[in-house]
Each structure stands twice: as C-alpha cells, then as structure tokens.
Amino acid sequence: MGLKSLPPRRELLAAALGFVGKSRRLILSRRRRGLSVMRKADQTLVTDADVAAERLLRSEIGKRFPEHGIVGEELPGVNLSSEFQWIIDPIDGTLSFARGIPLYGTIIALHHRGRPLLGVIDHPALGECYSAAAGLGAWVNRRRLRLQDLPSGRPVEDEILATGDRAHFGRCGRERLFDLLILGHPQVRSYADCFGHTLAASGAAGAMVDYGVRLWDVAATEVLIQEAGGRYVLAERIEKPKSGSFYGVVFGKPRVVDWILKLFALSKPPPASP
Amino acid sequence: MGLKSLPPRRELLAAALGFVGKSRRLILSRRRRGLSVMRKADQTLVTDADVAAERLLRSEIGKRFPEHGIVGEELPGVNLSSEFQWIIDPIDGTLSFARGIPLYGTIIALHHRGRPLLGVIDHPALGECYSAAAGLGAWVNRRRLRLQDLPSGRPVEDEILATGDRAHFGRCGRERLFDLLILGHPQVRSYADCFGHTLAASGAAGAMVDYGVRLWDVAATEVLIQEAGGRYVLAERIEKPKSGSFYGVVFGKPRVVDWILKLFALSKPPPASP
Numbered sequence A, B: 001m002g003l004k005s006l007p008p009r010r011e012l013l014a015a016a017l018g019f020v021g022k023s024r025r026l027i028l029s030r031r032r033r034g035l036s037v038m039r040k041a042d043q044t045l046v047t048d049a050d051v052a053a054e055r056l057l058r059s060e061i062g063k064r065f066p067e068h069g070i071v072g073e074e075l076p077g078v079n080l081s082s083e084f085q086w087i088i089d090p091i092d093g094t095l096s097f098a099r100g101i102p103l104y105g106t107i108i109a110l111h112h113r114g115r116p117l118l119g120v121i122d123h124p125a126l127g128e129c130y131s132a133a134a135g136l137g138a139w140v141n142r143r144r145l146r147l148q149d150l151p152s153g154r155p156v157e158d159e160i161l162a163t164g165d166r167a168h169f170g171r172c173g174r175e176r177l178f179d180l181l182i183l184g185h186p187q188v189r190s191y192a193d194c195f196g197h198t199l200a201a202s203g204a205a206g207a208m209v210d211y212g213v214r215l216w217d218v219a220a221t222e223v224l225i226q227e228a229g230g231r232y233v234l235a236e237r238i239e240k241p242k243s244g245s246f247y248g249v250v251f252g253k254p255r256v257v258d259w260i261l262k263l264f265a266l267s268k269p270p271p272a273s274p
Helices: A009-033 A048-064 A094-099 A166-170 A175-184 A193-202 A221-228 A254-266 B009-033 B048-064 B094-099 B166-170 B175-184 B193-202 B221-228 B254-266
Strands: A037-039 A045-047 A069-072 A084-092 A105-112 A115-123 A128-133 A137-140 A161-163 A207-213 A231-240 A244-252 B037-039 B045-047 B069-072 B084-092 B105-112 B115-123 B128-133 B137-140 B161-163 B207-213 B231-240 B244-252
Touching: A009 A048, A009 A084, A009 A105, A009 A115, A009 A128, A045 A048, A045 A094, A048 A069, A048 A084, A048 A094, A048 A105, A084 A094, A084 A193, A105 A193, A115 A193, A115 A221, A128 A193, A128 A221, A137 A193, A137 A221, A161 A175, A161 A193, A166 A175, A166 A207, A175 A207, A175 A254, A175 B175, A193 A207, A193 A221, A193 A244, A207 A254, A221 A231, A221 A244, A231 A254, A244 A254, B009 B048, B009 B084, B009 B105, B009 B115, B009 B128, B045 B048, B045 B094, B048 B069, B048 B084, B048 B094, B048 B105, B084 B094, B084 B193, B105 B193, B115 B193, B115 B221, B128 B193, B128 B221, B137 B193, B137 B221, B161 B175, B161 B193, B166 B175, B166 B207, B175 B207, B175 B254, B193 B207, B193 B221, B193 B244, B207 B254, B221 B231, B221 B244, B231 B254, B244 B254
Parallel strands: A069 A084, A161 A207, B069 B084, B161 B207
Antiparallel strands: A037 A045, A084 A105, A105 A115, A115 A128, A128 A137, A207 A244, A231 A244, B037 B045, B084 B105, B105 B115, B115 B128, B128 B137, B207 B244, B231 B244
C-alpha cells in the first residue's frame, strides 16, 4: 500500500483528530473518577487510563486503517512491516497526570517509511489540541500557528528555554547538557514532556531541549514544529542494549535552536557509550 | 481598628473571592484582545493587564474596607500604618502570562499585624482558585484540600519538587541551593511562580523551594499551605539596599520539607577559619 492510495492528508488529519477526541473524553472521565497507578519494569508510571486510552486509540485506528501498523507506549506493536505506522502515546507525562498536574497530553502521529505525515498533541485538561500535517500547516485548536523567529536584534536570553527532567537526560548519560543549559541561560524551565513541545510550537518557549526520550514521545513533534515554521533537530540517537533507542532533540525558533546547538558544540561532549 | 471589629473570616474570604472573580474576568478578556508588554526598571516584565487588574483590586478593596492598607506589586502602597494590610500581586508569573503560558495567577492576601488571615491564589486560565483562611481550612474551587504527608516508608525521591527559576535564586546569591536540589533529587521541576505554590498546596508536588521572591509573591502561601495540612518555613529573609526584602521559602508535605532543609543544612559551607 503506497502513499498515493492513502486518503488525502486533510482527511487523515481529521481522522486522527477524531481518534484523539474520543481518547480525550475517556481520559478526563477516568481522571475524575480516580486512577490506579502502577510502576513499570523501567520504574516509570502507568495508570489504568493509559492502557484504556491506548486500547481505544488502537481499536479506532484498526477499524479505519486495518492494514496500517501501530506502535504504542503501553502495548506491543502490530503490522510493524507496513509502510504506514501510527505512533501513539496515550498519556505522555503520566507522572503529571497521576499527580493532578494538568500538563500531560496524548500524542498521535502517522509516519510513512519513517517520515512524519501528521502529528497531534492534545492536552485534555488544558482544552488545547495541537495538530499538523506535512505541507498543510499547524494549528492549536482552529488557530493557525505561525512561529516568528527571534528577530536578530533580540537576545536569546529573553526567551524561555524548556527542557525535560534532568533524570531523562541521565537515561542516555547527558546530564551534562542539562547542566550546561541551566548555567548558560537565565530562563530554563523544566516544562517536561509534550507540554514543553507545544510551548515550543506556539512560540511561548523559544525552544525545547529534550533528551532521553523515546520514539512515541517525539513522533508528532517534527511535523508540528516544522509546519509551524520552526526548526527540529535530531541531535542524538543513542541505542541501549535491551531498552532500544533514546533520542535527543532540540526544536523551536531557528535562531534559538542554533544558539543551543552552538552551546552544546562548544562544550564538545564525549562520544556516546552504549 | 482591631481584629474583633472585623467581619468574620468567612465573610472576609468571600469578599476576597469576589474581588478575584472580577480581576479574573478582566485578565482573561485583556489576554484575549492582546497585551502591551513593558520592561520595568528591575528588568522584569509588566503588561497593561497587570496594572489594570491591580487598579481594579485596589478599587474593590478600597470601597469595601476603606481603612485597610494595600500593598501591591505595581503601584505605591496606601494606609501602610493600618493593622490590616491587603497584599496583592495582580499577575504573578507575568513572563508566563505575556508568552501565553497558562500557569500565571492572581495573589491576594489579608494580613493582620503581619500575620496572614486569608490567602487566595487564582489561576484564571486553568479555572482553579485556591483559597484559605486561618482556622477555617483550604480549598481549590469548592473542594477541601487535605494534604497527606509522605508516608514514612515512601522515598522522598518519588515526589516532584517544584522550584522557582534559578535566576530568582540568584537575586539573593543562592544559586548554589538550586544546584544542590537539582543534583540531590531526581525530579526537580521549575514550576515557577504561584503555579508551584498551588502544586504544593494540592500535594501534586511534594514541596516547593522558592528563593529571591518578594512579599507579594508569598503573601497567600503560608496560610494556604498550613490550612491544607502542610509545613511552611521562611528559610531566609535577605535585605538588599534600595530593592528591599527578598525571601527564601520552603513549603509542602512536612517530611519533604524536612528532607530539603536537611539537604541545605548539610551543604552549609563551614564557617571561615580565622
């Protein structure tokens, strides 16, 4: 099944937004009635709502696109040899979700041969849904996102830089980059998980640096940032035996991204050890 | 005018919630129609909405309690010799507000001879209003807050610690404490400003450490945390010539607050030898 036999991207995006609308209602209703929280083998958290939302998304995708592959955080992949892969994280920021911090989100993306066609990050508790499709633009709810680059006279120091948790940088031995940011810039805030991603897409943060993240954490971000007018850089991909790939990404306003990459280059990290 | 001639605390709290309801509508409407953002002499930001909200709050307080004092972030104090002082920060987190990050809030507190009678932190964009009055309890909207201390078997490492920006710690030369937290605990997040305060009040964060803050930034927090069942510690008060008092505060679940204070005490540089 090739790209040409797919429905147009606008229809695919509408389908993805429909899936996310259903998971949003499920997540908000589970949150209201109380959660059961468990710890996974890798010590991260999962709730019954994570698993229920992923099952719902998989069922919706499977009904509409039965031949497509699905990769999700909480359950095994299906149709992994398909050219089309839906990549989903039903609740990104489960720690926030479980604690009642409203900054979690649902991530859903469709990739064709590894290239993103569309991406959605939905924040159920904030009532904000970010979406983009390659070549069509990016939106928050119905408002078009048009990221303005930092004007050349404005100092990068005026911008907020978002990062993931320092412990996430530690998953691939890159705590030093976190410390470098903290010491090198006056306004670094750990707006972890997809909340930082959407702050960068809207321009509220000048850029985000996220390290030690997995495929499903970043699957929607590249197309969202690029369609908004920003720059997305895969800075590192680190393979760890048994646990797989961890990514280091920098994205946001082009001048701010450049500034961060220069800061990192000047500090010359040693080559990654497995 | 003494404490006994005041209306009961429940009525005072209802009055404060009424004031905040009006400022909330003003702030949300200004946010929608666009802001003009200026930089103050101390290089922090102020918007036309900050000033308009403070004028509105002052006018409401002045109509209802004409003899009371009012101290606010953006305008000069009035009736400063009164035993009763309203302390207001119309928009705490102006940087977030100006950038479209929904985590800012309005702070309003009433102190009697320096002791807090009531405190309100309202998050207009989140639809969450935190309030407390001494002896009466604490609430978020209409839900009573009852902070559970960390059970003695549970490691402090499982809790999220909130902090202000590292640059705020720098206002009183305490960057080292920020760095100590970051290195000493795996889940430190810079949930700056009053959003971190309300996360600590709800128990979503185990505790918050906020340094380099002013009176109006913390005026509502002590009563809110204590009435929720938590511990509030004024760790430092630093006088700076010309700019006045800066505070360092630690608050949240008692066991987590103790853990932080011990971490800070252990790190105290030894006294200079003669």
